[in-house]
Amino acid sequence: MTEIRFIEPGELSDYHDAIGHGFGHDPTDDEDQRAAFEAVNPVETSIAAFDRGHVVATFGSYDLDLTMPGGTTVPMAGTTHVTVHPTHRRRGILTEMMRLHLDQAREREQPVAGLWASEERIYGRFGYGPAAYGQELSLPAYTVTGAAPDPAITVHPLTRAEATKVLPPLYESRRPDVAGSLVRTDTWWEHRILLDPTSWRRGASAERQVMAERDGQPVGYLRFRLRPLDSWGEGETRVVELLAIDDDVRRALWHFATNVDLYRNVRWWNAPLDEPTLLEADRFRRVECRVMDSLWLRPLDIAPLLEARTYDRDGTVVLDVADRLGMAGGRFRLEVVGGSASVETTTDEPDVEISVGELGRLLLGGTSAVTLARAGLLAGSAAAVATLGDLVATRTPPHAPEVF
Ligand SMILES: CC(C)(COP(=O)(O)OP(=O)(O)OC[C@H]1O[C@@H](n2cnc3c(N)ncnc32)[C@H](O)[C@@H]1OP(=O)(O)O)[C@@H](O)C(=O)NCCC(=O)NCCS
Incomplete structure (x- = not known):
């Protein structure tokens, strides 16, 4: 008999491991990563299905704040960690967990739930619709030639400790202009955004951060990884996030990203749909873009x-x-x-x-x-x-x- 319910604090570790099994990867034994998981995952909104003492399904909810057009935020139940183990699929466990999750979100006065979908066919039946789209860009560095960047803007590497101080206020200064973005608390920055465990790197380097500065003030940042593609150095710069307070700063950061020696391709997995660099690209046919749904x-x-x-x-x-x-x-x-x-x-x-x-x-x-x-x-x-x-x-x- 399968029991479906909210978990107890002592069950979070088993719940964590079951998520790994549900998505088909090995749960990490990295203590920092496990501690980070516990720091951002509220036990009281985590649901699991138990059978014979095993966690066979998981369903989590982050307490998030979603930016609406105009810059105000609304509380959002961040639907996450949805897994049902292969032994227990297609017998209604997801449906039951979804009901518990959405009922709880309403009780907690969250007017909306949001998620990223691993497959596009799962969530429409539960009342989710794709509200935002992103694009995966891949471009040879030589396509972004443009004018020389504004000499008043300089680009500097950051240590992780410096990034922890510089990035959050910059992000928050731009966030109200970006409908679909989330408020990032200090905990979220520390245990999610800047966590960077090896398993998230997918063959690329650790995440690096650079800051753009003008008149001694931070005005933008680039988070990126470097991925060597072959022994001759035809590597790829992978943009994780690019944030600029204006277009001169954006050009300076793109100039940096497209001028890393030995890394002749730039890939940005989730660029905004209105990224202006595409219009500025010299040989724009060489730019590959794939539009994809992002937030539902x-x-x-x-x-x-x-x-x-x-x-x-x-x-x-x-x-x-x-x-x-x-x-x-x-x-x-x-x-x-x-x-x-x-x-x-x-x-x-x-x-x-x-x-x-x-x-x-x-x-x-x-x-x-x-x-x-x-x-x-x-x-x-x-x-x-x-x-x-x-x-x-x-x-x-x-x-x-x-x-x-
Ligand atoms: C997706 C998943 C959670 C579904 O769990 P489940 O308990 O089998 O789902 P349910 O039995 O409650 O199915 C509910 C309905 O959704 C449908 N459905 C479930 N998974 C589906 C899928 N991957 N694609 C299309 N339809 C799906 C079922 O057919 C069922 O339809 P019905 O009500 O018309 O009969 C499970 O297959 C899984 O863990 N997949 C791997 C991890 C994953 O993709 N998680 C989603 C993360 S965003």
Whole structure:
């Protein structure tokens, strides 16, 4: 008989190991990495299935804060560590754990849950929709020629201790402009972002960090790894994160990344969709890009969620939101005046009928409502769909800079 429940503090270590087995890799015995896991994983939101004393399924939730368009944040249940062991698959264990997770998130007043999906077919049925996209870029260094970088901007290596001081305030200064990004607490920086265990390197070097400086002030950073590809030094610079407070700084950091001797290719696995360097590339056909879904969102409380973001246009639309799990659906009047929304439940005739997952897709402005309607994923008159599309559209696409 399989028992599914929230774990006790003494079970976190077994839970940790079971995640490794569920994803098909060996659990680490690195003490630092295990301690870091314990530092960021709340026991009270971790669910497991037990059978004959073994953990056979896992399901975690981080307490995160998601940046909405306009820069405000909402509490988000960060759905993670979803595994069901091969011996126990396809008998409803994921479904049961998901119900516990989403019910708990609602009790804890998290209006949204979010995740990165290992496979795109798993989460739509539970009301998640892909809200942000990224692109994997791979380019020969010579394609980024551009003008010489601004001599007022200099680039300097950082030790880990220096990075711990320099990176967080820079990140926080840019974060409100990036819908889809997460607030990073000191604990998150220490035990997630700058952790860098060997198993995360995938054949590349340890993570290195450089800082861009102007007038003695830090103005950007690059986190990267170097991966030698063959014995003749045709290596690859792998960008982990590039953050710049303006475009001159961005160019200076790209100049650095494309001028590491012996490393003639640059790869950035999760670049923002609107990365301007692509437009500046000299031989842009040599740049390879692959667009991929990044952050998925599952609305759990629609009114506070829609009210938390800002809007570039005013307008009113009545949404009929369907939720197969009976958690967040209903009919809502979204009225935007002066860029701020108020949302009330209503019995008025709906203008647009939409599922909760498709609404998740629209929340950060990552997909056009008109395109969703053309794909048959929402219904409404052309005028109503256009109104909704204009309301939720954002000037820049959302970007989720980190996997969790
Ligand atoms: C994905 C996984 C968690 C599913 O667990 P599970 O307990 O077998 O799922 P359930 O039995 O509750 O299935 C629920 C529904 O989802 C479907 N489903 C489950 N996994 C699926 C998959 N990988 N692709 C497509 N559909 C899937 C089931 O067919 C079922 O559909 P139904 O309700 O129409 O019958 C499990 O296969 C696993 O651990 N995979 C490896 C790790 C992984 O990919 N984790 C996800 C991390 S983001």
